[in-house]
Amino acid sequence: MKLGFTPEQEAFRGEVAAWLEEQLSGPFAHIRGITSQTAMAEERHAWERALGAAGWSAIGWPARYGGRDADLAQQVIFAEEYARARAPGRLGHMGVELAGPTILHFGDDAQRQRFLPKISAGEEMWCQGYSEPGAGSDLANVRTKARLESGPDGRRWVIEGQKIWTSLAQFAQWCFVICRTEEGSRGREGLSYLLVPMDQPGIDVRPIRQMTGEADFNETFFDGAVTAEENVVGAPGDGWRVAMGTLAFExxxxxxxxxxxxxxxxxxxxxxxxxxxxxxxxxxxxxxxxxxxxxxxxxxxxxxxxxxxxxxxxxxxxxxxxxxxxxxxxxxxxxxxxxxxxxxxxxxxxxxxxxxxxxxxxxxxxxxxxxxxxxxxxxxxxxxxxxxxxxxxxxxxx
Amino acid sequence: MQFEFTEEQRLIQNMASEFFRDRGSSEALRAALESERGYDADIWRQMAQELGFAGLTVSDAYGGQGLGLVEAAIVYEQMGRTLLPSPMLGTGVLAATAIEHAGSETQKREWLPQLAGGNRCAALAVCGRGGAHGSARVDAVLEDGRVHGTYRFVLDAQAADLIIAAARRQDEVMLVALPRDGVEVERHVSLDLTRPHHTVRVRGVEPRWELPGSGAAALDVAIQRACILLAAEQTGAAAEALDRTVAYARERVQFGRAIGSFQAVKHRLADMMIQVEAAISAVYFAACSADEAPATLPQMASLAKVQATETLTFCAANMVQLHGGIGFTWEHDAHYFFKRARASATLFGSVAEHQERLAVHMGLEGEAVS
The missing domain is CATH 1.20.140.10 (Butyryl-CoA Dehydrogenase, subunit A, domain 3)
Structure with a gap:
């Protein structure tokens, strides 16, 4: 049992602190100290790209996907220095902490190649499509449906339904969505974990004003929204297990x-x-x-x-x-x-x-x-x- | 940085857990409480002499195990599960730490191996009439080479061959060694049967020897280290209260269902577990910090003590409540846990006192509650 850090780890701390200070007193001085999830989103997306370009976005990930293979001590140090520098809240949080690790653990190679570098580079932001009006605490009561159909570029999932409390959906390029893909299934059976692009006519995001007066959360409507057949993480029907895996990453x-x-x-x-x-x-x-x-x-x-x-x-x-x-x-x-x-x-x-x-x-x-x-x-x-x-x-x- | 037990620490945990499970049954506890000494001399001999528990943190140069607070906390946590009485805290932590910090080389060579080996026992007498712990509140005096004072709430005085007592000489707090037979020791009937209080009356007794180091500093270190280990013991007791109550809630049937299936019951048990986990975190964080950076000991002692007190108070009270009528009987062990919780809450300072110290540590100046 040991709490202290080695000289090498302290040197790493110095490197992190120096980079953060340079950025946050220079090009990103205007977003220093922002804790709101929604304020200055465009500037904070630029900050995500800067983190990505310097390799600081997802340091615990394998280097081949844009991480640094950082160990626990280094991740602790990074988190400490990030807060000490009063760096802004992460717009990329859902991608780096939830979607990324899920794809890394449950996805296939093609999915890892396609999605992980874009997340760690700060290019693509993510949101989470779990809760529904009738599926809150009883999450397995999901009713949003998806079925495979033929489309112009091959088979694709077509999604109908409604998600709620989708934080940051208004800024996201992708959403991970739990859908019922087996007709007549109930509860945890017959669910699939789909990765769905947000910029399409079948998706409508409506902000929900909350008691703070701000709108961090949204309702997200899927009305014939589509995603390619290969964008399912894990086997179709095995979505509950994957969804629970994502929660563990929280x-x-x-x-x-x-x-x-x-x-x-x-x-x-x-x-x-x-x-x-x-x-x-x-x-x-x-x-x-x-x-x-x-x-x-x-x-x-x-x-x-x-x-x-x-x-x-x-x-x-x-x-x-x-x-x-x-x-x-x-x-x-x-x-x-x-x-x-x-x-x-x-x-x-x-x-x-x-x-x-x-x-x-x-x-x-x-x-x-x-x-x-x-x-x-x-x-x-x-x-x-x-x-x-x-x-x-x-x-x-x- | 790796905040989990090492291989060696796991071995200590297994050894302590096995020993206390084997020797610390409810029957053994009750037999010990019935005995004249108030503890089982044979179990104490085994703990102290065979397993080295009396001298866990005494340095190996003086016959101890030379272990850190983390290792000692592991043992205290397991011991706490049994509520077994023994002179371990008074001898092995309070008195031994005071001697190690303020004693001369000769005093340390003569006494520490005896205490660490479990051959002799010692007690630390600090509290005056006000009952407060800590060097600032000592009210016994050392005048013309003799100690006058009444010490209250002394732990393990009955078993002690030597009493290390704090006394003021002018403005300075001194530590002296008093012969056991020169002082009057009264063992009280105490609410917590497993840890009786003693009053030690000293009427003009000449010390056998004086400890040359700073008495105030040694007292504070001894009490702060004892806070962390008492907290570990409280945590073990709380974990045991949780385990026993969970077992009961799984087997007790009412309305045709195990009572543990009702949310009114299971949510309380969940709250107990939340408290136990918080105490485990606080105790090992405190022990590890104090081992690595001794300057943090004062605030770490208060952190661990306050959390463990809150945890055990909550868990013991719920142990009684969730056992229903049987939990209110003398026959059931719940009352031992409940009473241990109460006594541990005030031992070495109340929650409010320790939190006020934490407030000062946070940089909140102002009128500290005296």
Whole structure:
């Protein structure tokens, strides 16, 4: 068990920090510190290309697909330096952290050659087509359908249905979509994992305005949308297994980058508390200390989870990590508002647009809902990790 | 950077786990509590002498194992699963660390091998009438070469052959060694039967020897290291409370179903696991950080202690609740866990005290709660 870094690793840190500083005080100074998912998307796409060109976009990937074969320590260092430099939120997140690893593990060679270099180069952005109006926590209740038909360039999948909560769909060139490809199938059977180009007449993306006033999420309608026959990851009908594999990648190194963002947020709250005197309040001090404690625990849990990732079996923190960070972050939002006091209720300008901490307070309400609600997480922990009997299922499934 | 156990650490874990599973049954616990000493001398001899658990962190130059806090935490976590009483924390961590940090070469050579080998026991007496731990709160005095004071909440004093006591000489906190027979030791009936408190009354006793090093620094290090190992022990107890409650929820049937199939029950068990995992992370992060960078020990001690306290308090309370009526009986072990949780929560400082220290560490100046 070792937490420290070797001199070689510290040298790597220096290299990362120097590159980030040069870029973010030079050509990308105008997007430094942007945490919003949607703001300045075009400039942030350019940033993705710059990361890609310098080989910093997907450092954990094999070199032949544009990565650096970076080990865990290097990925930890990169995440730390990325946050320290206040580099912008990754527009390429869905491709680098979800689509890419899924294609790498479950895809075939042709798919790897076609998609991975474009992701790591920052060329193609991705979004995720999982949830539907009738398939939220009960994800296997997917009703979007796809069938193979002959087209002008050979056989292709034709897709009908609706996805929801598709983050960043308005900026994405590709979407990975779970569809029902076997007529009459139910639940986890008969699903396929399709890769679908977004720029086509059969796809309509409509933003959903959320409680922050912004629109990070969308509804995505598929009305005769098409994708080539070969763009199915894994065998047709085996989509559930692939989709669950993708979710496992959410527990990957991107958690480290997220933690660094959390650390920046806590630092902002501490600064605010010092500035307005809240730091003298014993109850606020206790809560700030508790937040700091949670941050150390998340770091340790992520390192446990990632250090043990090669052993195959899911370790304890892999089960508990999502609900832990989501709940922690939601409490951080409450703490931020209690520190800010009534000033936290006022926007700077004339629009319904708030600063980082205010937005975080509102957005963190989504943290305990998306990617498995806290209630679903507790079911997973109880049934998969603790081996408790399953809740009897209703028969009213459509 | 690799945050998982090494091969050697796994071996220690297996050895400790096997030993405590073999010797730490519920019957063994109850027999130990019934005995006059309050612990099983034979189990303690095996732990201390055969397995070297008494001197885990004592340096090998003085007859200890010379291991880090990570390795020691592994053993304490396994021990915590059994709630077995023994003088291990008082002798092997508190007293031995104080001697190793403040003792002279001769004192260390004479005493540490005895303590590390389990041949003799020692206790550390710090708390004054206020009951607070830590060097700042010592209220016994050393005047004209004699110690006057009443020490409360002393661990393992009954078994001690030597008492290392803190006392003020003018403005300085000194550590002295008191002969066991010169002082009055009262063993209290304590809420937590597995870790009885003692009061040690010292009325003008001449120390056998003085420890030349800084008493304040040695006390703080000893208590902070003990915090991390107590946290490891709390974590083990919490994990055991979870395991036993899960087993019960799988077999207990009501309304024609195992109660563990109801979300009202399974979600609570899930919350217990979330707490246990948080404590494991906190304890090993703290132990590993303090081993690699000793300057981080004060905040790491508070981090581990606060999380493990929250975890065990939550898990032990839910162990009682989810066992229903049987969990309220003397016959069931749940009350031992519940009471251990309560006593461990205040031992070496409350959650609020430790969190206030963390607040100061974060750079929040202001009126620290005294």
């Amino acid at each position: 527990r990957g190194v991107s958690t480290l980058a997220q933690q660094m963002q959390f650390r920046n947020e806590l630092a902002q709250i501490v600064d605010a508390a010092k500035a307005n005197g809240a730091a003298q309040d014993p109850l606020i001090r206790q809560r700030l200390a508790k937040a700091w404690r949670g941050l150390q625990i998340m770091r340790a849990s992520a390192l446990r989870m990632l250090s043990g990732a090669d052993s195959g079996a899911l370790s304890g923190p892999a089960f508990t990590y999502k609900i832990y960070w989501a709940t922690w972050h939601r409490e951080l939002g409450d703490l931020a508002m209690d520190v800010l006091g009534q000033s936290g209720e006022i926007a700077e300008g004339d629009d319904y647009a708030f600063d980082d901490l205010q937005r975080m307070y509102l957005f963190s309400r989504a943290d305990t809902i998306y990617a498995g609600t806290n209630q679903i997480q507790r079911n997973l922990i109880a049934e998969r990790a603790l081996g408790l009997p399953k809740e009897p299922r209703g028969t009213g499934q459509q």
